[in-house]
Amino acid sequence: MGRKVIYIVATVLVAFIIINIFPFLWLVITSFKTRADTLTTVPKLFFEPTFSNYISAFAERGFTVYLVNSLIIALGTTALTVLLAFPAAYVFSRMKLKGDNHMFFVILTTRMGPGVLVAVPIFLMFSSLGLWDTHFVVILLHTAFNLAFAIWLIKGFIDDVPRDLDEAAWLDKLNPLKTAFRIIMPLCGPGIAITALFVFVMSWNEFLYALLLTGNKAKTLPVAIAGLVTPHGTLWGQIAAVAVLTSIPVLLTAYLLQRYIVRGLTFGAIKG
């Protein structure tokens, strides 16, 4: 392809990507504006930056609690998901079980139902048990919706570990459970870490179940920010501040994951 064409393509793409990221940049800018500076008909590009939004959201409005809730739920989901997924992934990688080629459709099926369909019965069952609005119920659902994905992704990583290793372990009379946890798990540590990060991000960002299954005690950040919108006088500066802080951990994770994002998004189908 000609040099000229390459330059044109590059220019168009760079321009497009800058425009594309503009909404996020505007969010960051807004988070440093005073209330008066956000509520102008002609948007202000130059202003005196302030940290007051960050301070008041976390010190006065109790967003620290929601931050802790988000952390507990995302970490709990990650731990439970990996613990359940790893042995299953090991089996799917090493043994030929009946029907495991339908995994793709099973994964899809867990994603097919609308959120409300599962949330209604869970809501009824857990309210009667007094477990509504707890970290536990959110972790339970987040794990359910990440489990099939995690199994598939980890399976892809275990596939990369030579089979001779477990054949040898089996000859040494190590049972599959011990083989999986003692021999294979340490070898695919990076793969498990990558999967864990993906699950963490998905749980951290999730909105609908967290909204439907929490009240005030276990509310997560994505739900709490949305609650800052009021019909009279929304504090956009504070919303932006919390939104930026909510995004920082996942942006860092994305940066760590960049090499593996494609693999994760395709459930391990493309090794990128």
Next chain:
Amino acid sequence: MRKETFGWMLVLPSFMYLMGVIVVPWIYSIYLSFTNLSYTSPGIVSFVWDTNFIKMFDDPKIYASIGKTAMIMVPAIVLQMLFGLFIAWGLYTLGTSAKVRILTTIYVLPIVMSSSVIALTWYFILHSEYGVLTYLLRSFGLLKGVSVWSDPNLVIFGYVLVDTWQWLPFVTLLFWAGMNAIPRDLVESANVDGAKGFYFFRKVIFPSILPLFAVVLLLRGMDTFKIIDPIIIITYGGPGDASETLHFFNYREAFRLWNIGYASTIGLFIFFVVEIACALYVKFFMAKYVYGG
């Protein structure tokens, strides 16, 4: 034989978990859909059998909400697939140097952002009075006297925009990865044959990523059909009922009007529509590309 038994024992916890947390609630929903359970009209809860189903198929609001869902879904998916392909092709022609990697890292930011943050961002930049994008559009002579989130016709377009902004990077990234996975010798022999430009795209690139295209289309179709997060956050189905999509209608019946029986019926309906559509799609379209044959 012993190994096989052990195998099942290791899969069992995950299997039981999914049964308990997803399948049991589904079955409970089926039960609920046959009852008239509702928290707003007190009375004895009783089996009403097919009443909810008949009510649903007679409910004009269901058809209206399906229409609105389609009006968001179709343009959003067309935009995402089309732009996704061309941006991916553009990135592909630039190669995989460090500079391109930095560019894609910036570009894919929306993938890891919370849908809640994205919805609020767009709510604000398209705000009727203080929105920066509203301001820019007005200075170009557009949006005179109206605003996206308060106009019954424009609001649909607003959600097309939000969904596309959130998911276009995802679609692009997958296509780009697919293109980079095309075997070198295939590309080189096509280049030797003098295949260039759009002809090269049409004859070599697109056929190679067709299986991936089929999967991405399926995933996006499934998710966009159930679009709800931005709608809860930005307009709550409004103005009026202009943005009341099917899943949002389901949500309102369940968690605002507390018509549990009826809401379960609608939820099951959405589930079966998606399930049947996916099964047909996989069987007749995707199987050909993905599983060979």
